[in-house]
Amino acid sequence: SRSAGFGTTKVTGLVTAGLFVTTLWNLKFFICYFEMPAKVPRSTIPLTVLLWDWPSHRTLNLSGDICADLYSIQGCQLTDDRGLFDQADVVVFHHQELQQGRTNFPKKRSVPLQKWVWVNLESPTHTRALAGWKNIFNWVMTYRQDSDIFIPYGKLMLHSSTSVDIPDKTGLVSWVISNYHHSQKRAQAYKNLSRHLHMDIFGKASKRPLCETCLLATTSQYKFYLAFENSIHQDYITEKLWRNALLAGTVPVVLGPPRANYEKFIPADSFIHVEDFGSMQELASFIKSMNASHYRQFFEWKKTHKVKLYDDWRERFCTICTRYHTLPKEKLYPDLETWFRT
Numbered sequence: 001s002r003s004a005g006f007g008t009t010k011v012t013g014l015v016t017a018g019l020f021v022t023t024l025w026n027l028k029f030f031i032c033y034f035e036m037p038a039k040v041p042r043s044t045i046p047l048t049v050l051l052w053d054w055p056s057h058r059t060l061n062l063s064g065d066i067c068a069d070l071y072s073i074q075g076c077q078l079t080d081d082r083g084l085f086d087q088a089d090v091v092v093f094h095h096q097e098l099q100q101g102r103t104n105f106p107k108k109r110s111v112p113l114q115k116w117v118w119v120n121l122e123s124p125t126h127t128r129a130l131a132g133w134k135n136i137f138n139w140v141m142t143y144r145q146d147s148d149i150f151i152p153y154g155k156l157m158l159h160s161s162t163s164v165d166i167p168d169k170t171g172l173v174s175w176v177i178s179n180y181h182h183s184q185k186r187a188q189a190y191k192n193l194s195r196h197l198h199m200d201i202f203g204k205a206s207k208r209p210l211c212e213t214c215l216l217a218t219t220s221q222y223k224f225y226l227a228f229e230n231s232i233h234q235d236y237i238t239e240k241l242w243r244n245a246l247l248a249g250t251v252p253v254v255l256g257p258p259r260a261n262y263e264k265f266i267p268a269d270s271f272i273h274v275e276d277f278g279s280m281q282e283l284a285s286f287i288k289s290m291n292a293s294h295y296r297q298f299f300e301w302k303k304t305h306k307v308k309l310y311d312d313w314r315e316r317f318c319t320i321c322t323r324y325h326t327l328p329k330e331k332l333y334p335d336l337e338t339w340f341r342t
């Protein structure tokens with residue numbers, strides 16, 4: 001592996017350079033404190049991030065130094081106590097609760113420097129009441145890569161492995177679906193594909209609902225998984241890909257933004273895109289005719305990477321602190337709807 005190539009000289013060099021930088025850094029603070037003690041930036045003390053509402057009102061335990069304890073993020077205090085509004089550096093507003101009405105929304109920033117963050121993981125198709133949020137939010141936090149705080153549903157992280165484990169397969173294609181609507185593109189795609197291929201359907205919209213912990217055990221038994229998004233938007237790539245397919249160890253057949261968008265996040269040869277084929281019939285025959293060696297190639301990424309899911313809101317909120325110092329402090333979204341719908 002690449003990291004084994006580091007020689008002792010290089011390491012010693014790095015350590016020396018590290019010490020030098022640390023010394024400079026300490027010196028900087030010394031000078032700051034010495035010369036202008038009144039101007040010690042607020043950011044040198046722990047940041048306070050206030051969650052105005054818990055997403056879906058599902059409260060999580062914030063006891064202790066949660067960002068440090070769970071995610072090794074230092075100097076970041078998360079709180080859901082609105083009584084701390086006046087001392088919060090950042091206040092976070094989750095859109096789903098804003099949709100319910102604005103009566104409880106604070107009238108104004110407690111201090112001019114306080115930053116207000118808009119959070120949303122749903123796509124524009126499933127986001128209501130976006131109008132009128134003008135010059136209110138400083139930063140946005142969504143699944144879109146161009147957000148101030150980018151919160152994907154998952155990612156591949158470096159992880160070397162000597163063997164590639166693929167779970168045993170008993171079926172060809174599965175799909176887990178909770179909300180089936182005939183008008184959705186994914187429903188039409190499924191219907192068209194089902195004329196050429198047998199697929200096993202699970203979830204609330206089917207005759208076979210799955211318990212929360214049965215999902216991965218089920219999808220992993222199939223060679224392919226329909227990672228069909230509920231709506232098609234740039235970067236809108238959800239747990240259907242990351243969890244239900246990649247983490248489970250099955251090959252995703254994706255329907256969502258164009259292939260090039262997926263390839264920003266996962267290798268080109270790790271998935272099948274519905275649009276790779278001229279028709280559903282061609283897709284079906286590709287799936288049916290695949291041999292074992294070709295199939296294994298879809299899992300090449302497992303030699304160098306593993307799936308990291310982001311499924312705890314606390315982790316997402318803690319990342320605000322890691323981004324805080326580099327984000328533009330004067331930023332304000334003139335019109336949230338325009339930003340999110342374009």
Ligand SMILES: *[C@@H]1O[C@H](CO)[C@@H](O)[C@H](O)[C@H]1NC(C)=O
Nearest residue numbers: 060061062063064065066069
């Ligand atoms: C919350 O976490 C703290 C520290 O980890 C623990 O002592 C406490 O029992 C937890 N509270 C609840 C309600 O789970």
Ligand SMILES: *[C@@H]1O[C@H](CO)[C@@H](O)[C@H](O)[C@H]1NC(C)=O
Nearest residue numbers: 185186188189190192193280
């Ligand atoms: C499904 O098939 C119909 C009829 O052939 C076609 O018009 C439509 O574009 C197809 N939709 C999808 C998503 O494959």
Ligand SMILES: *[C@@H]1O[C@H](CO)[C@@H](O)[C@H](O)[C@H]1NC(C)=O
Nearest residue numbers: 286289290291292293294295
């Ligand atoms: C498996 O399929 C691939 C791609 O279609 C093909 O190139 C290869 O020759 C096949 N291998 C075997 C052993 O049939």
